Amino acid sequence: MNSDERRDSLADQAAAWVPPWQRPTAPSATPDADDPGESPPASAPEPPPAEPLNPPEPPGPPVPAESLNPPEPGPPALPEPPRAPGPAGIAEGPAAADVPPAPAGEGPGGSGPEKAPRARRRATPVPEPAPELDDAELRGALEAILLVVDEPVSELTLAQVLEQPAERIGPVLDEIAAGYTAAGHGFELRRAAGGWRLYTRPEYATYVERFVLDGQSVRLTQAALETLAVIAYKQPVTRGRISAIRGVNCDGVIRTLVSRGLVEECGTEPDSGAFLYRTTTMFLEKLGLNSVDDLPPLAPFLPDDVEELADATR
Template sequence: MRGSEPVEHAPEEPALIDAPEEPASAAAQLPIVGAVESILFVTDKPVSAISVATAIEHPLGQVQAALHSLQQRLDDTDSALELREVGGGWRLYVRADFDPAVSAYVGQETSPRLSQAALETLAVIAYKQPISRGQVAAVRAVNVDSVVRTLLNRGLIQEADIDPDTGATRFETTPQFLSALGINELSDLPPVSPLLPDGQEGFDVP
């Protein structure tokens, strides 16, 4: 009788050891509404919900809920600040009722106001964009080169494209322009055609 053959046993698989979870960042451990508010407080331009969610490592839905919660809290407590959704993001503003207090403290603006010529040129670009320097000059009947440079330096306009007919650079307004006016999109601009002598042949919101 032959001896029993040894029984081969499958090698035991090593026990799986759960990898230790990476500790949450300091920002992720903060109360979400407070974290959102702190970011909005230090920024000088609208901040998207996605960028906030990325920074504090919270789901987008939770950040959006926190933004609306903060907005409601500021409204309910008669805060001097209000949270608005403008220019594709969120930004804190001083309520208009408190402008006199801010003006009294500041005394004078840190940067000079736009000249009347710059405001008129900006209005032409806002309502007729994209538009070239020559087309703006034709509307205003003056040379606008220096004014366009000023608006570019202020970040209120930017190069849009090239006019296919003339090869001239055309300009458009920027998100900073929307933010400065406290509006979310160009369609929020007030209609001005009824106020112009040529009616609907004047300016229309793009």
């Protein structure tokens, strides 16, 4: 057999070959039980499949998807937004204000869910300012507070309590004091020890003393008055300095003045560590002074030969 005949026979075989899933199923012949040696009849050869009427055309070049589904006409394109200048003045991209926000559920790149933003801390609400009181109500509130205080109260403290401007408190207090004086009341509103307080008038002092003391009068001794005067003019001063000025030990007298509330400790001396003493607010109240600067000068009360006395004591 030459090569041409072999090629024709292979072509015939390929054309006559039928896939197994297209082959017709032939009834299987069951051998007779009485004749076990008889073999089943051979199946007839299958006819070759008919050629298709319309053979498939050879594949051509791929067709782009745009030609199959042409896009629908839409609105005209908007002009490109201005770009933010870069370091060298070159436009690098759209301005930050023109960049559209990312859709909900997507991250900055649109590739995944974005984390929910943290809840912002709520700002502390600012309290509303208190309403401003009229003059009559402010006057009554000041009088009510001054009746219960046990020591002079400053204008700043009154302004904080009443939640009113501090510049309104002073003129109203002056007006109240002038009204008490003009009406001739037995008490007066007076500034003392850096604050304001109600006091009885000096012309009624004998009646007040008779009611309060009732025959029990406690007076300071001469030593206590001298020690108190030294502390008032030399404060802050130590016990050693007071004893040197008076020429005697004054520890007991200082304890008495502290127990009466006229003198108090105010720290220690840096060099020696001794306690320092000064007068209290009660001292200013008892003397009717606003501060220690109102104390009378000592020069008129000093003797003429004070220098000779100082030289004699050396």
